[in-house]
Amino acid sequence: MFLSIFDIFKVGIGPSSSHTMGPMTAAGRFLDDLRGGREKEPGAGELAAVSASLHGSLAFTGKGHATDRAVMLGLMGFLPANMDPDAVDELIASLHVDKTLQVDGLPALAFDPSRDVVFDYDLTLPGHANGMILKAWDTSGNLYMQETYYSVGGGFVVTEAEMAGQEQDLHAQQEQAGCPHPFGSAEEMLQMGKASGKTIAKMKEENELAMMSRAELDRNLTLIRDAMFDCVDRGMRLDGILPGGLNVKRRAKSIHDQLLAEQGMNRGQPHTINDWMSVYAMAVNEENAAGGKVVTSPTNGAAGVLPAVMRYYKDHCIGATEDGQRTFLLTAAAIGGLIKHNASISGAEVGCQGEVGSASSMAAAGLCAALGGSNEQIENAAEIALEHHLGMTCDPVAGLVQVPCIERNGLGAIKAVSAASLALRGDGTHFMPLDNCIEAMRQTGIDMGSKYKETSQGGLAVNIPEC
Structure with missing residues (x-):
């Protein structure tokens, strides 16, 4: 497939x-x-x-x-x-x-x-x-x-x-589908990029065009981008209590209102940019927790990370363009496909490292690409972000995608931007390849106890305040 x-x-x-x-x-x-x-x-x-x-x-x-x-x-x-x-x-x-x-x-x-x-x-x-x-x-x-x-x-x-x-090799699956760049690993992706002189985004685009017309690709890319940004905007407009019984308050609107009030007052600390990234991500995940419309990125539980980083690129990065947003999405999807096929994006299978960790890795790669990073720098950014989510458990309180999931998306976005920035400061050479990091995530998920894999039987889910 x-x-x-x-x-x-x-x-x-x-x-x-x-x-x-x-x-x-x-x-x-x-x-x-x-x-x-x-x-x-x-x-x-x-x-x-x-x-x-x-x-x-x-x-x-x-x-x-x-x-x-x-x-x-x-x-x-x-x-x-x-x-x-x-x-x-x-x-x-x-x-x-x-x-x-x-x-x-x-x-x-x-x-x-x-x-x-x-x-x-x-x-x-x-x-x-x-x-x-x-x-x-x-x-x-x-x-x-x-x-x-x-x-x-x-x-x-x-x-x-x-x-x-599904056991069939990803390379073989894409080859059978007629993809011109059938990479099944990050190493193959980099090798094909060198051989063709093309970016990861361009290779992913040409693979997509083997399956659909350019008009269909462009139309659906715009639809996905707009749906992500619409979700951020909705989440920053709404307040109230999230459903489910934990009485968790929506906070994105209040934080966004504060950030808007501080603009132009010379009162903001340099780290306020982290608050912007967090509020974008939290807005999406509050919408998700309320049963609203979101975009899997790559999952719902991690749906806030990538839109937050792309909104950060659009609204805060110098020289941001619509073409950069397209490059962001294509690159992020290429990395997400590698992680899904070679490990997992399921919290029930490998814990939250497979959800927020994967999302942060995808977002880091996307931002690095949008900011002009080389293929090697992009692979490095994806690896840095994933590496620093390894071992993260999935322990939702009361089985609700609220605590710790909403804030966790904000921190995943911040890590993604940091990873992209670190990679862009280097030349793409680094010690741990992305493929090895993905395999480490897979192995860690196998070893992780089931009570830490979306069963609400361990971790924060069993350490909550007495009501």
Whole structure:
């Protein structure tokens, strides 16, 4: 499978790409199978009902991440990209009353939300920590069809069979897709850049153009960029309490108001620029926590880092251009693809090093490229940012993407800018290659205990104030 920039960056809704967008997408795929004439179980009668079971991290933090609601919405025929966040509560309430799914191309299906979405805390499926099983039943209660899905991070969903096929080398996958620069590692990326004399962004662009027209690429790049900036702006306009029961206040608007008031008053400290980066990132992640529209970058839990750094480039960097923003996104996507394929971007699989760490690495590379860095400096920037997130756990309090996730995105943005700056001060030569750092992240994720991988059973999640 060719991993497009629009696989890395997808418009969807919060609060989680793996626990909300992924399950919603899986449910939609299951409806397609039911419509598409896939063979039913031998002896099954007429299709009459559906049910779902959630396993592993999807069970342990599914309530806080709205996984059950996401499955319901997916089975109602909605997808993350076209879901209106303001309509969710009413749709879920009506399903609880009707207990029936009415979707195009299928008969009315019995579905009781309080009974037919099961949080199975005992069974972790073998393919991935984020597993779910969808089943359909006939009028006599016999199994009609069944499929197991894994939500592998960033909104990506695979079946058991598809997961086995993912073992193919990334280089080979891109080569088969006809990509002119089929790099499967950072080392190959640098070698191909030297041989062709092209930047990482240019190579990524030419790979994309093997799959789509230039008009389609340009249109979708603009859509993704605008969606990121719109999310930053929305988050800086809104205040109030985030949903979920922790009573966490939105802070981005208040901080942004303070920063605006200080402009031109000669009162700002030099480190105030860090506050700007933090507020951009926090604005996005407060929107995400509220179930708003965000762009996976590469996940929802880390969705604030890259837009914050790109907004920093646009509004604060001397000589910033629209072409620089395009270079930023293409370069960041190239790095994100390497990390996803060679390690993971899933907090449930490798902890938050795979989410905020990956996002910071992508943002560092993107900023370095936009500021004119060489391919070697870009690879160095990505490595510096990822290296200094190694070992970071994913321990959301109450299973909500709020504490520590919102502030953590701000710090990830600051680290990304620091990494890009350090790389630009050098000539691109450095001790630890990005490929080795990605492998270290993968190994660290394997060794990390499951209670630190998006189950809310360790870390900050079990060290909270008494209420």
